[in-house]
Amino acid sequence: MEILSVENLRVKLENREVLRRVNFSLKDGEKVFITGPNGAGKTTFLETLMGFVPFEGKISFKGNELKSEDDFSVLRGRMGYVFQNPDDQLFAPTVEEELAFAPLVKGLKREQVKEIVERTLKEFEIEHLREKPTYKLSGGEKRIVSVACVVTMDPEVILLDEPTTGLDRNKWEKLVEFFERTGSSLIIVTHDTKLMKRLGWKRLVMENGELRE
Amino acid sequence: MDTATEGEKVETPLNGEGLLSRLDPRVKIVLFLVLAWTVALAGNLLQVFAFLPLALLFYATAYRKTATILKLLLFADFFLLFVVLTQLFLGSPYEGVLIFFKSTVIVLFSLLLLTTSSVFDLLHALHHLKVPNKLLQITFFFYRYLFTVKDQLQLAEKSAKSRGFIPKTSIQTYKTYAYFMGNLLLKSYFKSENVYKALISRGFKGYFPVFRHFELGKLDVIFALFTIIYWGVAVWRFYL
Numbered sequence: 381m382e383i384l385s386v387e388n389l390r391v392k393l394e395n396r397e398v399l400r401r402v403n404f405s406l407k408d409g410e411k412v413f414i415t416g417p418n419g420a421g422k423t424t425f426l427e428t429l430m431g432f433v434p435f436e437g438k439i440s441f442k443g444n445e446l447k448s449e450d451d452f453s454v455l456r457g458r459m460g461y462v463f464q465n466p467d468d469q470l471f472a473p474t475v476e477e478e479l480a481f482a483p484l485v486k487g488l489k490r491e492q493v494k495e496i497v498e499r500t501l502k503e504f505e506i507e508h509l510r511e512k513p514t515y516k517l518s519g520g521e522k523r524i525v526s527v528a529c530v531v532t533m534d535p536e537v538i539l540l541d542e543p544t545t546g547l548d549r550n551k552w553e554k555l556v557e558f559f560e561r562t563g564s565s566l567i568i569v570t571h572d573t574k575l576m577k578r579l580g581w582k583r584l585v586m587e588n589g590e591l592r593e
Numbered sequence: 594m595d596t597a598t599e600g601e602k603v604e605t606p607l608n609g610e611g612l613l614s615r616l617d618p619r620v621k622i623v624l625f626l627v628l629a630w631t632v633a634l635a636g637n638l639l640q641v642f643a644f645l646p647l648a649l650l651f652y653a654t655a656y657r658k659t660a661t662i663l664k665l666l667l668f669a670d671f672f673l674l675f676v677v678l679t680q681l682f683l684g685s686p687y688e689g690v691l692i693f694f695k696s697t698v699i700v701l702f703s704l705l706l707l708t709t710s711s712v713f714d715l716l717h718a719l720h721h722l723k724v725p726n727k728l729l730q731i732t733f734f735f736y737r738y739l740f741t742v743k744d745q746l747q748l749a750e751k752s753a754k755s756r757g758f759i760p761k762t763s764i765q766t767y768k769t770y771a772y773f774m775g776n777l778l779l780k781s782y783f784k785s786e787n788v789y790k791a792l793i794s795r796g797f798k799g800y801f802p803v804f805r806h807f808e809l810g811k812l813d814v815i816f817a818l819f820t821i822i823y824w825g826v827a828v829w830r831f832y833l
């Protein structure tokens with residue numbers, strides 16, 4: 381079943397056409413890569429899917445077309461987004477709070493939230509960072525926490541913008557294992573050829589605002 | 594003259610608009626000070642109105658931005674309203690009306706003479722007019738990072754929203770906004786440290802080298818002469 385579908389998507393930023401006639405679809409559980417040169421429109425594409433950028437064309441989630449801010453705000457509870465710059469993403473005082481944010485917003489009970497946070501800390505081997513303020517993390521730590529804080533919301537689709545940049549061998553491996561294991565659909569924007577080789581999923585190329593296989 | 598780059602153009606409301614934006618900001622700043630000073634000293638309405646035609650003439654050069662000008666003028670007048678009302682209650686309505694028109698004319702001058710240049714150009718001009726560098730740099734950084742602060746807030750909101758946050762009146766919402774503010778403070782602090790490192794690692798020694806410099810053109814001289822003659826005649830006819 382199709383979980384996400386995009387038809388003739390066009391985005392203009394400051395009078396420049398950044399995305400032109402993008403067509404795209406993602407099946408439930410499907411995992412894909414998007415690559416392409418700097419400035420091609422990859423980040424803009426993800427931001428548009430999240431409803432952060434005004435667009436022309438059609439975006440549907442599970443067959444329902446998304447038009448208004450309300451449509452998107454409902455969607456956002458089910459579709460996660462890992463920013464290209466983790467600094468922009470993290471805002472809670474500690475790592476623990478950062479991970480607890482999404483499940484708390486969902487209205488889960490305290491014990492449930494606690495369990496999810498614990499599990500995720502363990503999953504990414506960042507238990508030692510639990511009480512660390514997010515602004516004091518190292519670059520790679522920020523990166524992995526920014527993925528973890530989206531994972532705790534248990535989304536059906538996760539959009540990730542260059543999630544492996546700056547990770548050491550060990551953290552890279554942890555993340556790749558998660559990508560393989562997770563039941564969520566994934567759209568990963570990346571320049572990491574090692575990652576694409578290892579996982580071997582479908583690769584789409586974004587170039588000059590156009591998306592092709 | 595036009596020294597503004599694309600990015601800076603958005604900073605001031607009338608930057609890049611009309612004839613006045615092509616003038617040397619040094620000339621405009623000096624003329625503004627003279628005009629504002631004179632109008633501020635006006636003792637009656639006639640003296641204020643003597644400068645209205647000049648203000649309107651300046652306005653005519655930027656008539657395409659009428660909506661922006663009116664909006665800013667209304668914004669200023671809204672605050673003035675309180676002053677005027679206080680004066681009314683204190684029993685000097687004429688004073689109130691005088692203050693109202695004085696301020697309106699001065700705001701009009703400042704909009705058309707000052708905000709037609711970019712902030713960067715204005716600061717650069719103030720430097721040539723011997724305003725202390727430290728003061729200018731503080732202003733520059735303040736202005737520059739005002740927008741960064743706004744961006745940071747928007748990013749935090751985006752991040753929260755993309756994890757399902759919907760603002761409503763709940764403890765969770767207040768807590769989230771408290772996070773935003775705390776985060777903003779800390780990030781600003783660390784960002785400022787990084788900006789400082791970036792500056793000194795590129796050889797910053799306490800002043801900004803400027804790539805493009807001002808040149809006094811024919812247009813500047815004509816404009817300055819015209820305004821000064823107008824000012825002289827107005828002062829002679831209505832002030833002396």
Ligand SMILES: Nc1ncnc2c1ncn2[C@@H]1O[C@H](COP(=O)(O)OP(=O)(O)OP(=O)(O)O)[C@@H](O)[C@H]1O
Pocket residue numbers: 393394398416417418419420421422423424425464
């Ligand atoms: N807010 C904005 N306003 C105007 N133009 C923008 C804005 N954001 C991005 N752009 C422009 O849109 C184009 C696409 O940017 P985008 O960030 O989507 O590229 P990208 O493919 O993610 O590149 P990278 O691999 O470098 O991250 C670029 O040319 C960029 O300059």
Ligand SMILES: [Mg+2]
Pocket residue numbers: 422423424464541
């Ligand atoms: Mg990008």
